[in-house]
Each structure stands twice: as structure tokens, then as C-alpha cells.
Amino acid sequence: MYQAVIGVEVHFELSTETKLFCRCKNSFGEDENTLCCPVCLGLPGAIPVINKRAVEYALKAGLALGCRVNSPNRFDRKSYFYPDMPNEYQTTQAFIPICVNGCVEFEVDGKIKSVGIHEIHLEDDAGKLIHSDGGTRIDYNRAGVPLIEIVTEPGLYSADETVAFLEELRLRMSYLGISDCKMQEGSMRVDVNLSVHKPDEPLGTRTEIKNLNSFRAVANAIKNETERQIKVIENGGVIEQETRRFDDTKGVSTVMRSKETREDYRFFPEPNLPPMYIPVNKIDETRSNLPEFAGDRQRRLCADYGISLADAKIITSDRLIADYFEAVASLCDQREAANRIVRDILQKQNETKIHVTQSCLTAEKLAEIIGIFMSGRISRRTSRQLTDVAFCEPIDIIEYVEKKGLFQIVDEQVISAAIESILCENSSVVDDYKNGKTAAFSYLVGETMKRLKGQASPEIVNKMLGLMLKSNKNL
Numbered sequence: 001m002y003q004a005v006i007g008v009e010v011h012f013e014l015s016t017e018t019k020l021f022c023r024c025k026n027s028f029g030e031d032e033n034t035l036c037c038p039v040c041l042g043l044p045g046a047i048p049v050i051n052k053r054a055v056e057y058a059l060k061a062g063l064a065l066g067c068r069v070n071s072p073n074r075f076d077r078k079s080y081f082y083p084d085m086p087n088e089y090q091t092t093q094a095f096i097p098i099c100v101n102g103c104v105e106f107e108v109d110g111k112i113k114s115v116g117i118h119e120i121h122l123e124d125d126a127g128k129l130i131h132s133d134g135g136t137r138i139d140y141n142r143a144g145v146p147l148i149e150i151v152t153e154p155g156l157y158s159a160d161e162t163v164a165f166l167e168e169l170r171l172r173m174s175y176l177g178i179s180d181c182k183m184q185e186g187s188m189r190v191d192v193n194l195s196v197h198k199p200d201e202p203l204g205t206r207t208e209i210k211n212l213n214s215f216r217a218v219a220n221a222i223k224n225e226t227e228r229q230i231k232v233i234e235n236g237g238v239i240e241q242e243t244r245r246f247d248d249t250k251g252v253s254t255v256m257r258s259k260e261t262r263e264d265y266r267f268f269p270e271p272n273l274p275p276m277y278i279p280v281n282k283i284d285e286t287r288s289n290l291p292e293f294a295g296d297r298q299r300r301l302c303a304d305y306g307i308s309l310a311d312a313k314i315i316t317s318d319r320l321i322a323d324y325f326e327a328v329a330s331l332c333d334q335r336e337a338a339n340r341i342v343r344d345i346l347q348k349q350n351e352t353k354i355h356v357t358q359s360c361l362t363a364e365k366l367a368e369i370i371g372i373f374m375s376g377r378i379s380r381r382t383s384r385q386l387t388d389v390a391f392c393e394p395i396d397i398i399e400y401v402e403k404k405g406l407f408q409i410v411d412e413q414v415i416s417a418a419i420e421s422i423l424c425e426n427s428s429v430v431d432d433y434k435n436g437k438t439a440a441f442s443y444l445v446g447e448t449m450k451r452l453k454g455q456a457s458p459e460i461v462n463k464m465l466g467l468m469l470k471s472n473k474n475l
């Protein structure tokens with residue numbers, strides 16, 4: 001029986017205002033080559049200056065993953081020639097990375113597992129090649145954008161475990177607010193290292209799989225590569241150390257290049273950047289300001305607000321939604337708040353592609369809608385309609401409900417008067433009801449609702465009609 005042994009290298013683009021070594025704007029989707037300067041174009045004589053914010057972000061990431069911080073740490077040049085890299089070397093941390101020796105716990109099928117973090121280093125991104133029929137263009141806007149690369153130990157043993165770890169990692173980075181973490185836009189990129197062996201034998205030769213742009217692709221690539229390696233070994237072959245590219249639509253991987261050895265990159269210390277010293281008080285301060293992460297927050301939301309774990313998981317999968325929920329829940333019925341957010345608001349976000357925190361529906365307004373609904377003055381349906389409208393337009397809730405005549409009649413005297421007259425006018429239906437025709441009850445509810453122009457609370461009409469029929473046997 002073979003066992004797969006997996007490690008991942010995950011790049012996150014840091015969402016700093018400016019690039020890692022210059023003051024060019026760090027922004028996605030701008031016109032080609034409009035965010036460049038002599039530093040990020042690698043022109044002779046241009047001197048890099050480290051972006052303090054990027055270092056702070058890397059520090060946050062390291063402490064959130066339980067790492068030790070290296071002070072000093074240092075940058076090195078990794079030389080290779082590729083047209084999207086203007087310097088002809090990448091500035092990275094090959095020998096003394098900023099953070100090392102971390103550990104992350106994550107949940108798989110209700111069980112807690114953990115994996116070691118080998119290191120986190122800071123480095124700059126390359127530009128982008130744009131291939132079209134007319135040829136290839138190079139866009140250097142991304143050149144010099146700050147990245148952190150998080151490297152795990154080979155301590156993951158299945159596709160499910162790897163994806164669960166990656167989900168936890170993405171959640172932590174997004175809670176820290178240091179990256180957009182969008183795989184489809186490339187702000188989170190995953191490479192998988194995988195080998196297979198029999199548990200009583202030494203580790204096998206590993207291959208690296210690149211080009212994975214979704215968690216689904218990661219899972220498929222792991223399954224595919226595990227099977228491929230086992231088949232090669234079973235047929236008497238040898239696994240080559242190589243980099244492979246996975247095509248998720250075809251479900252196959254192909255060789256991209258045979259693996260370069262470390263020597264090929266001719267690493268040496270970057271002469272233009274001094275070693276970085278990180279003061280102990282800065283580390284302590286960063287650690288004490290780490291946010292409450294999703295797992296802890298789930299447990300707290302369940303305990304403090306009495307919501308289900310399933311709802312708490314959905315709510316905490318986005319820190320801003322969790323903040324929004326707590327703001328709403330502090331102002332109205334807490335379970336109803338969870339219910340509305342999980343069922344209505346997230347759907348509305350998907351439809352409109354607008355995050356609720358960017359919408360017109362403030363926490364106060366949602367709480368107001370829930371409050372009026374809980375008091376029975378509007379129906380559930382009206383409250384949904386209100387949420388819909390208030391999401392897109394800055395309406396005054398009460399004014400809108402009044403203007404549209406959406407308030408329900410909840411006055412029991414008004415309702416009982418209407419029921420009484422309906423019962424008098426429909427004595428034969430009342431007789432049917434007494435003789436066991438249940439459909440007669442719905443008819444009487446319908447007539448009462450009609451009399452009250454559909455504005456009565458159906459719950460109250462039902463309740464009172466039942467009571468009145470019972471108490472008034474001789475009607």
C-alpha cells in the first residue's frame with residue numbers, strides 16, 4: 001500500500017499600496033506598463049528600498065502561523081533569465097527568511113490535524129507575458145509586487161487534507177487583511193510537491209505540480225499525480241524529479257521542465273539591501289494585535305449568540321460578514337440575524353456581486369427590518385422584499401413600509417370584529433366546519449383576509465378564528 005506525502009508552496013500577493021522595492025502603485029487590472037519605474041524595470045543604477053508595510057504583513061502572516069521570526073533576515077538574488085523578469089534575478093530570501101518553524105492546525109472531517117510551516121519568505125513578483133495572435137507583449141505592472149511564499153513541511157497525506165489546510169490558510173490570510181487571496185486572479189497561487197512511498201520505506205522522489213488555480217484543481221492534481229507515480233513504480237520505472245503542469249480540464253499533467261538544482265540559481269546576497277532587523281517589541285506588538293481567527297470565532301458565536309455551528313461556519317468564512325453579523329445581532333433577535341444573513345444576504349451578494357458592507361443595507365437597517373418583522377407588523381415576505389430593496393437603495397425603512405401600505409393589521413380588536421362579521425354572514429360554512437369539513441376553516445380565513453384587504457397578520461387571523469370557533473359553539 002502506497003502513501004502519498006505532500007507539501008505545498010503557497011504564494012500570496014500582499015495588498016500593499018505600493019510595490020516591494022519602489023513607490024509604484026500595486027494595483028491589478030490597470031493599463032499595461034503604466035505602473036513602472038527604473039527600480040521595478042531593473043534599469044542600471046536604480047536602487048531598491050524595502051516597503052515597510054510589506055515586512056509588517058509578512059510578520060503578521062508568520063505569527064499567525066506560529067512561526068519564529070528571524071532577526072536579522074536578508075534578501076538574496078535568485079538568478080534566472082525570463083523575459084517577464086526585468087532584473088534577470090528575483091529578489092527573494094533564500095538563506096535567512098523572515099519567518100521559520102511554524103505549525104498550523106486545521107480541521108478535516110471533524111478531526112484536528114496539523115502541519116509544520118518550514119518557512120515564509122518575502123520576494124518580488126515577475127511581470128506578465130500576454131500572448132496573442134500578433135505576438136507576445138510584456139506587462140511590467142506586476143513586476144515588483146510583494147509576495148510572501150509559505151512553504152510547508154511534507155506533512156500532508158491526502159487531497160482532502162491538503163485542501164482543508166489551504167482553506168484554513170486562506171482564511172487566516174484574509175482575516176489578517178494582508179491579501180485578496182483570490183486564486184482566479186492569481187493573488188493566491190499553490191504549487192504542490194508530492195511523492196509516494198510504502199510506509200516502511202524511505203520517502204520517494206518528489207515532483208512539483210504547478211498551474212493550479214482552484215482548490216478543485218489542487219485536489220484533482222494530487223489524486224492524478226499519486227496514481228501516476230504509483231503506476232510508474234509498479235511498472236518498474238523511476239520517478240524523475242521534475243516540475244509538471246496540470247491541466248484540470250483534461251485531468252492530465254505533463255512535464256514542464258526537469259527540476260533545476262539549487263545551484264542553478266546562483267543565489268547570492270542582495271548587495272543593495274541591508275539585513276533587516278525586527279525589534280522584539282515590534283514582534284510582541286504584532287502578536288498581541290492578531291485578530292481572532294475563524295475557528296475561535298465560530299465557537300464564540302455559537303456560545304454567545306446561540307446560533308448553529310453550520311451557520312457560524314458560513315458567517316465566519318468572511319471576516320467582514322462576521323463583523324456585520326455581530327453588529328446586526330447586537331441590535332435585534334440574534335438567531336433571526338444569522339438566519340437572514342446566511343439565507344438572504346449571501347444570496348443577494350452573489351446575485352449583485354456587491355459585498356453587503358458595500359451595499360446600502362447597513363447593519364442598523366437590517367436590524368430595523370428584523371425588529372419590525374419580529375414584532376409581527378410586517379410579514380416574512382415583506383421583510384424579504386424590504387431587505388432586497390434596502391440592499392440597493394438608501395431607503396428609510398418605516399417611511400417605505402408606510403408608503404407602500406405594507407404594515408400588517410395586528411390589532412386583535414380589529415381582527416376579531418372582522419371575523420365576527422364573516423362568521424355571521426357564513427353560517428352554513430360554519431356548520432360545515434362543525435361537521436368536520438376542514439376546508440371550511442381555510443375559506444373563513446380567506447374571507448377574513450379579504451375583508452381586511454389582505455393586510456392582516458395571517459398568524460393572528462388563524463389563531464383568533466380557531467379560538468372564536470371553539471368558544472362560540474352555538475354560532
Ligand SMILES: [Zn+2]
Pocket residue numbers: 019022023024035036037038039040041144
Ligand atoms: Zn517601480
